[in-house]
Amino acid sequence: MTLNIEKDVLMLMLERMWRIRHFELKLTEMYGAGEIGGVHLYIGQEAVAVGACAAMDDSDYIAGNHRSHGHPIAKGANLKKAMAEIFGRIDGYCKGKGGSMHLADFSVGILGESGIVASSVPVATGAALASKLEGKKFVSAVFFGDGASNQGACHESMNLASVWNLPTIFICENNQYAVTTSYRDTVAVEHISDRAQAYNMPGVLVDGQDAIAMYEATREAVRRARNGEGPTLIEALTYRFEEHSLGLEKIRKSVYREDKEIDEWRLRDPLEILTKNIVDTGMATQAECDAVSTAVQVEVEEAAEFARNSPFPDESELYKDMFSSEMPVV
Amino acid sequence: MTEKMFMQALGMGIAEEMRADPKVFLMGEDVRASVYGAAAGLHDEFGDDRILNTPLSENGFFGAAVGAAAVGMRPVVETLTSFMWVGMDQLVSQAAKMRYMFGGQATLPVVYRAVMYYGGGSAAHHSDRSYPVFMNIGGLKVVTPGTPADAKGLMKTAIRDDDPVIIFEDGTLLGTRGDVPDEPDFFVPFGVANILREGTDVTLVAIAGSVPHALAAAKELASEGVSVEVIDPRTLVPLDKETILSSVAKTGRLVVADPAAKVCSAASEIMSIVGEEAFWDLQAPMQKAASKQVHIPFAQSLEKLVYPSKEGIAESIRKTLD
Numbered sequence A: 001m002t003l004n005i006e007k008d009v010l011m012l013m014l015e016r017m018w019r020i021r022h023f024e025l026k027l028t029e030m031y032g033a034g035e036i037g038g039v040h041l042y043i044g045q046e047a048v049a050v051g052a053c054a055a056m057d058d059s060d061y062i063a064g065n066h067r068s069h070g071h072p073i074a075k076g077a078n079l080k081k082a083m084a085e086i087f088g089r090i091d092g093y094c095k096g097k098g099g100s101m102h103l104a105d106f107s108v109g110i111l112g113e114s115g116i117v118a119s120s121v122p123v124a125t126g127a128a129l130a131s132k133l134e135g136k137k138f139v140s141a142v143f144f145g146d147g148a149s150n151q152g153a154c155h156e157s158m159n160l161a162s163v164w165n166l167p168t169i170f171i172c173e174n175n176q177y178a179v180t181t182s183y184r185d186t187v188a189v190e191h192i193s194d195r196a197q198a199y200n201m202p203g204v205l206v207d208g209q210d211a212i213a214m215y216e217a218t219r220e221a222v223r224r225a226r227n228g229e230g231p232t233l234i235e236a237l238t239y240r241f242e243e244h245s246l247g248l249e250k251i252r253k254s255v256y257r258e259d260k261e262i263d264e265w266r267l268r269d270p271l272e273i274l275t276k277n278i279v280d281t282g283m284a285t286q287a288e289c290d291a292v293s294t295a296v297q298v299e300v301e302e303a304a305e306f307a308r309n310s311p312f313p314d315e316s317e318l319y320k321d322m323f324s325s326e327m328p329v330v
Numbered sequence B: 001m002t003e004k005m006f007m008q009a010l011g012m013g014i015a016e017e018m019r020a021d022p023k024v025f026l027m028g029e030d031v032r033a034s035v036y037g038a039a040a041g042l043h044d045e046f047g048d049d050r051i052l053n054t055p056l057s058e059n060g061f062f063g064a065a066v067g068a069a070a071v072g073m074r075p076v077v078e079t080l081t082s083f084m085w086v087g088m089d090q091l092v093s094q095a096a097k098m099r100y101m102f103g104g105q106a107t108l109p110v111v112y113r114a115v116m117y118y119g120g121g122s123a124a125h126h127s128d129r130s131y132p133v134f135m136n137i138g139g140l141k142v143v144t145p146g147t148p149a150d151a152k153g154l155m156k157t158a159i160r161d162d163d164p165v166i167i168f169e170d171g172t173l174l175g176t177r178g179d180v181p182d183e184p185d186f187f188v189p190f191g192v193a194n195i196l197r198e199g200t201d202v203t204l205v206a207i208a209g210s211v212p213h214a215l216a217a218a219k220e221l222a223s224e225g226v227s228v229e230v231i232d233p234r235t236l237v238p239l240d241k242e243t244i245l246s247s248v249a250k251t252g253r254l255v256v257a258d259p260a261a262k263v264c265s266a267a268s269e270i271m272s273i274v275g276e277e278a279f280w281d282l283q284a285p286m287q288k289a290a291s292k293q294v295h296i297p298f299a300q301s302l303e304k305l306v307y308p309s310k311e312g313i314a315e316s317i318r319k320t321l322d
C-alpha cells in the first residue's frame, strides 16, 4: 500500500486520535467515580476532527459543538487546560466558566464550541468573511452534527458562504443520530452532502472512520478555500459508539438503535483503521504505533492530576469577563 | 457645529469611523441603497468591499458578524429592531456570552444598529422597542441616543468599543434636528447621562424617543411653576445611576418616561435602583410613564394611546406632586 501522505502527518494523526480516545476514557472513569458530571463523548468519531485538522494550519480557525472535546484536541489544544476546564477549575481554558461544551482556545484558532446546536456555524462563517475582507489566506472550518444540519443557522450560513465565496469548510459529522432520532427520519435527502447542490458548492461524502480519507477530503476543501474557490460541505459518515452523553446509558435499553448495529460499527474503530493503514504502508511498525498510545496515556494521567489539583475560581472571578473592561456591578 | 437630522448624524458617525479604521465595515439588508436612510452615501464612498448587502438571513449574518469580530474585524450590522428576534440566538448565545463563557478569550467589537420604528401605523411586527430585553441578557452594551449630537457621538463610541453594542435608533427621532459637532474627534462616552434641563422639584428620566416629549412636558410644568430636571441616560448598559440618584436626592421625586412596554422596562429597572438605593430620598411614589402593556395595534386611534406622550408624562409628574 502506498499513500500520498507523509509519515509525520500520519503519526501526528495517530497521536491526536489517541489523545482524544484516552482523554475520554479517562473522563468516563472519572464520571464513574463521581469526579465530573455527564459529558458528550466523541469516542468512535475521532478520525473526523483529527483528519480534518491535520489538513489545516495553525492560523486557520475551527469551531465546534456540544460534542467537542475532540475538535480542540485535534487542533492542538493542551490536555491539562482542557481537563481542568471540564473540572470547572481556574486553570481551565475558560477559567472554569465554560465547561465541557465550551473548550475554546483562541491561541490555536479554536473559536469555541456551542451548547446551542448549530449556533457556532454562523460564527465560523464570519471568521471566513474576515479572511476574505482582509485578503488573508486563513480558512475557517466548523464541525456540526446531522441533527444540527436541520437548523436554519446551517442553511443560512452555507448560502451566505457560497454567495460571498467564503473560505469556509462545513464539516457535518453524521453520526446518524440526534440523541435518539435517526437522521433518516429528519433529513429529506439521502445524504446530507446532497444539500450542497442547493448552495452551489461541492458536497463530499467521506468515510468518517478513515482519518486518511478525512484528511484528503479536507485538504482539497482547504486548497479550494485558500484559492478563493469558496466553501465546501463535507459529510463525514461516522458513528457514536457511546450514548448521547455520559449518564444517558439507560437509553441504550430503548429501541432507537440495535446492539447489533453498535457492534458492527465498533468493528470499524477509527484507531484500528488508521493503525492498520500505517502498518500496511510500512511507515511504522505495530509496536511503534502502540508506543504512541502508551505515551499519550501518561499525558492524560498528568492532565487528570493537574485538573484535580487546580483550584476552583474564587468569587473575584464572578463578574470578570462580562465585558472587555471593568464595568460597575449593577 | 452644523444643524443635522438625527439620521444624518448616525451616518456621519459611521462614515467617520469607516474613514478612521479599515477594519470597520457595514452589512445588512439593502444597505447599499440605504433603504433605512442612515447609510446614505456610504456605498459611494466605501464601495462593495466595505458595504455588504446580505441575504435575508438574520441568524446567519448576525452570527457572521460575531465571527468576523472574533478574529479582529469591526463589523457594523444594520437591522430593524423587530427583525432581531429572528437572529436572537446569535445575539444572545454568541455575541453576548462568548467573552464570559470562554473566560475572557473572545473580544467582540461588533455593533448592531437596530432601527426602531414605531408609532407610524406599522402594527405589531414592525413596532418593537426591545432594549429592556437586551439589558436583561448581560454582556451587551445597550445604547439609546435621544438627540442628533448623541446619535453621532454614541455611534462613534460604539464602533470603537471592544464589546458587542446594540444601538437603538429611535424611528420617531430620525427626522429631528439639532446641532451636531463636525469634529471627527467628538465622542460621547458610554455610562454618562446627559442633564438636558436642570430643575429642582421633580427628576424626569427620559429614554430614546420620549426625550422630546419629556422636554415638552417639563416646559409645560415650568409654566405652572414646577421645576423639572430632565435626564437622558443615553446608555442603559452601562447605566449612569449616580446622576439619577443625585438628582433624586435633590428633587425627592422621580418619573421615568420609556417607550418600551411597561413590564420589565428600562423604567422598571431605573425605578428599582432608586427604590433600593434612595428610598428615603423620595417624597412621593415614583411614576412610570412607559408604553401600555399591549402589542402595537394597527389602527391609529388605538396606537396613539400606547406610548408615553407629552400629556401622559405631564400627568405622571403631577401625580408626584399630589
Ligand SMILES: Cc1ncc(C[n+]2csc(CCOP(=O)(O)OP(=O)(O)O)c2C)c(N)n1
Pocket: A066, A067, A115, A116, A117, A144, A145, A146, A147, A148, A149, A175, A176, A177, A178, A179, A240, A244
Ligand atoms: C437549539 C438546541 N436544541 C436542542 C438541544 C438539545 N440537544 C443537545 S445535543 C442534541 C442532538 C444534536 O444532534 P447532532 O447535531 O446530530 O449532534 P450529536 O449529538 O449527534 O453529535 C440535542 C437535541 C440543544 N442543545 N440546542
Ligand SMILES: [Mg+2]
Pocket: A145, A146, A147, A173, A174, A175, A176, A177, A178, A179
Ligand atoms: Mg448526530
